[in-house]
Amino acid sequence: xxxxxxxxxxxxxxxxxxxxxxxxxxxxxxxxxxxxxxxxxxxxxxxxxxxxxxxxxxxxxxxxxxxxxxxxxxxxxxxxxxxxxxxxxxxxxxxxxxxxxxxxxxxxxxxxxxxxxxxxxxxxxxxxxxxxxxxxxxxxxxxxxxxxxxxxxxxxxxxxxxxxxxxxxxxxxxxxxxxxxxxxxxxxxxxxxxxxxxxxxxxxxxxxxxxxxxxxxxxxxxxxxxxxxxxxxxxxxxxxxxxxxxxxxxxxxxxxxxxxxxxxxxxxxxxxxxxxxxxxxxxxxxxxxxxxxxxxxxxxxxxxxxxxxxxxxxxxxxxxxxxxxxxxxxxxxxxxxxxxxxxxxxxxxxxxxxxxxxxxxxxxxxxxxxxxxxxxxxxxxxxxxxxxxxxxxxxxxxxxxxxxxxxxxxxxx
Numbered sequence: 001x002x003x004x005x006x007x008x009x010x011x012x013x014x015x016x017x018x019x020x021x022x023x024x025x026x027x028x029x030x031x032x033x034x035x036x037x038x039x040x041x042x043x044x045x046x047x048x049x050x051x052x053x054x055x056x057x058x059x060x061x062x063x064x065x066x067x068x069x070x071x072x073x074x075x076x077x078x079x080x081x082x083x084x085x086x087x088x089x090x091x092x093x094x095x096x097x098x099x100x101x102x103x104x105x106x107x108x109x110x111x112x113x114x115x116x117x118x119x120x121x122x123x124x125x126x127x128x129x130x131x132x133x134x135x136x137x138x139x140x141x142x143x144x145x146x147x148x149x150x151x152x153x154x155x156x157x158x159x160x161x162x163x164x165x166x167x168x169x170x171x172x173x174x175x176x177x178x179x180x181x182x183x184x185x186x187x188x189x190x191x192x193x194x195x196x197x198x199x200x201x202x203x204x205x206x207x208x209x210x211x212x213x214x215x216x217x218x219x220x221x222x223x224x225x226x227x228x229x230x231x232x233x234x235x236x237x238x239x240x241x242x243x244x245x246x247x248x249x250x251x252x253x254x255x256x257x258x259x260x261x262x263x264x265x266x267x268x269x270x271x272x273x274x275x276x277x278x279x280x281x282x283x284x285x286x287x288x289x290x291x292x293x294x295x296x297x298x299x300x301x302x303x304x305x306x307x308x309x310x311x312x313x314x315x316x317x318x319x320x321x322x323x324x325x326x327x328x329x330x331x332x333x334x335x336x337x338x339x340x341x342x343x344x345x346x347x348x349x350x351x352x353x354x355x356x357x358x359x360x361x362x363x364x365x366x367x368x369x370x371x372x373x374x375x376x377x378x379x380x381x382x383x384x385x386x387x388x389x390x391x392x393x394x395x396x397x398x399x400x401x402x403x404x405x406x407x408x409x410x411x412x413x
Contacts (some may be wrong), residue, residue, distance in 0.1 A: 002112040002299075011302055013160030014312035016098070018144060019118050019296075028094040033077045036071065037098065039067040045076035045252055045280055056103040069100035071101065074119035075252070075277065075293055077309075081284045082123060098298070109266070109307050112299065118276075121293035123281070128225050131256045131276060131292050132232035135200065138260060138272050138294060139238045140166040147308045149264040150271065154233075155214070155257050157194075157228040157376040162219040165255070167193055169212050177207055182295055184335045213244040222255050229256055252280040256292065271304055272296040287333050314369035317349035320390075324362040325377035329354075335385070335401065342405035343412070365390055371411075373404070 020030075039059050041160070044051050058070040071077055074097055081189035082088045082095075097343045098118045104291040105111055120132045135152065142150055157163060170193040174181060181189070182204055187193045189304060197208055217228065233240055239401075246257055266270075274294025281289035318341070323332035332369045349367050357376075374386035385404055388396045399407050 001114045008302065010315045011305070011312040012298065013315075015298070015301060015305060016118075017323065019141060020135060020317070021097075021408045022144065022230045023120055024140050026094070030121075031078065031081060031095045031097050032083055032289075033074065033097055033099070034136060035071055035102075035354065036068050037071055037077055037080065038364070039069040039163070041076050041080055042069055042072060042282070044284060045079070048075070049251070052103060056105055058102045058104060070375055072101055072103045074099075074101065074117060074282070074295060075121060078119070078288075078293075079123070079281055079284055081280060083284065085210065088123060088281060089291055092122075092380065094122050095119045102332035109303075112243050116298040117295045118298060118301075118303060119293065119295045121291065123289055123291040125292065126278075126290040128256070131225075131229050132236065133270045133293055134274065134292060135233060135258060136236050136238055138296075139236075142260075145305055145308075145310055147304060147310070149308055150260050150262045150304070152233075152238065152240040153246055153259050153261060154240050155243050155246040156222055156255050156276075157214055157253055157257055158222040162222060163194070163214070166212070166214050166217040170194065170196070171219065172325065173211055174207075180207055184277055185402075192246050197245050203305045208245060215242075215244050215245075216258040225255055229376055248402070252277040252283070257399075258294075262304055262307075265300060265303055270297075271300050314368065315347075316370075317347045318406065319346070319371045319373050320349045320351065320364035320367045321363055321373045321374045322351055322357070324357045324360065325380070328375045328380050331380055335375070335404070339405055343409050346408070346412070360366060371408075 039057070042057060043053055043351065048413040052072050053080040059067060062068055064110065078095060078097060082093060087093050096119060098115065100114050101117050102114055103114055106410070107113060120134060121136065137154070142148070157164065171189060174185070174189050174193055174196060177188065178189070182199070182201050185196045185199060185204060196204070199205075199208060230240070243259075246259060247253075255278065257269050258273070260272040261269040262271055263269065272294055274292070276290070276292040277289045278288075280291060321332050321336055323329045332350065336350050337350050339346055347374050349369060351363060355363070361372060370389070370391050372388040372390055374388055377384050379398070383401050384398050385401055386396055386398050387404075387407070
């Protein structure tokens with residue numbers, strides 16, 4: 001588990017606000033979900049023959065003997081929430097959610113056992129247009145933040161019928177090289193051979209590269225869907241690479257799958273991943289409902305933003321109130337509240353703990369505030385206050401206390 005310290009939390013807040021602004025501009029609404037779900041939800045949705053379910057979930061029994069799991073991803077919870085709250089009955093939903101997820105993985109840079117995701121889902125939309133919208137939305141995010149070291153990879157997994165034919169071809173191929181397969185691949189061979197294509201074992205890469213390609217076995221409807229997606233991306237000037245080995249790590253995907261990958265973070269290349277999961281709602285007991293979405297790991301997102309030279313806007317105080325002398329602190333406190341009331345969004349830092357004028361000015365400078373507001377006994381008796389610029393060569397000036405808010409508002413505007 002990882003602490004997010006104050007020096008980086010400002011970057012998290014900034015990136016979170018940008019993502020929220022963009023997804024909401026496309027008409028997506030927030031849904032907030034519990035951290036705990038019944039284990040069966042993830043076994044049925046993600047697939048029992050996956051690393052997540054087999055090795056990585058935090059699962060335990062509660063006091064009633066129910067098996068519960070800390071959510072390892074958000075899509076299954078979004079679908080469950082939609083079904084149990086009647087959001088999918090003759091309706092279409094465009095939703096987003098964010099928060100911590102949990103997987104028992106080997107910790108490394110950008111990957112923690114408690115990690116955070118931003119998740120966007122569109123349920124009830126069948127055509128390639130919504131697939132394209134989600135990808136175009138994420139491309140807008142990279143442009144907005146100046147993230148250039150990122151590439152889009154896309155693929156299609158077809159529908160269950162064509163995937164079944166492809167499965168038989170894969171089994172035949174991997175059986176022909178069975179003596180070269182690792183233990184995980186042999187175990188997956190009969191249960192879910194597509195999972196072998198997602199192997200991270202370097203010794204397996206040549207075998208995987210030589211395997212038959214799913215795109216050669218697509219059904220006609222899936223092929224039309226994929227061509228439609230490519231056409232819409234081209235019209236929007238979103239560049240992409242077709243990666244026929246891209247299968248994603250979850251069993252519920254069908255047709256479109258995609259990943260935004262980068263070379264800026266070492267081995268942790270995937271930053272934002274998603275795809276279509278048209279059969280998941282029905283698999284969990286609901287009516288057949290087409291759906292598509294993507295998820296982005298926020299830790300990697302933050303690392304990528306910084307690797308591309310991004311900096312969040314400073315979250316420093318606008319003004320720092322220095323109060324020296326008898327009776328000045330009481331007036332300084334009321335003055336700070338008047339400024340917060342009178343100037344929208346102004347960040348006012350109060351000197352706390354007393355101290356000499358010199359020590360308070362050192363604190364004011366260390367706060368990175370733009371101005372120190374100096375209130376001494378003489379200023380208090382005259383009903384005035386000093387405004388000392390801390391980050392520019394402007395001259396210090398004295399203004400009436402009742403004109404301070406208007407003066408600062410004009411300066412900040």
